[in-house]
Amino acid sequence: MPLSVLSALARLNIHPWQEASELSELPKDAATQRLASLIARLPAPRWTQTESTAIANRLIRLLPRRSNSDVLSAERPHSLREMTGSAVAKMLICAALVVIVLIIVASRQ
DSSP states (O other), rough: OOOOOHHHHTTTOOHHHHHHHHHSOOOOHHHHHHHHHHHHHSSSOOOHHHHHHHHHHHTTSSSSSOOHHHHHHHHHHOOOHHHHHHHHHHHHHHHHHHHHHHHHHHHHH
């Protein structure tokens, strides 16, 4: 059965939206290393460290990156449109992560 990012993180008792948010705030290398270690902890299928890192690298590239302007814009109130757009963007990113994992798992079978 294909394993999605959401179900994989749920199996590890990790909240997927919170994890995506935290990963997006980390530097790319640290985020990749953290996600690779999570992937390596999954019970099945077992991936090598190289495979886990490659999968994590592809998934991390899909996450939005925080910029310095995000810090400055945090000081002003957000409009409803901006907050809704942000939530939609996160959902689309997570959906893309799910599709990528499904493709990777399907190609391994």
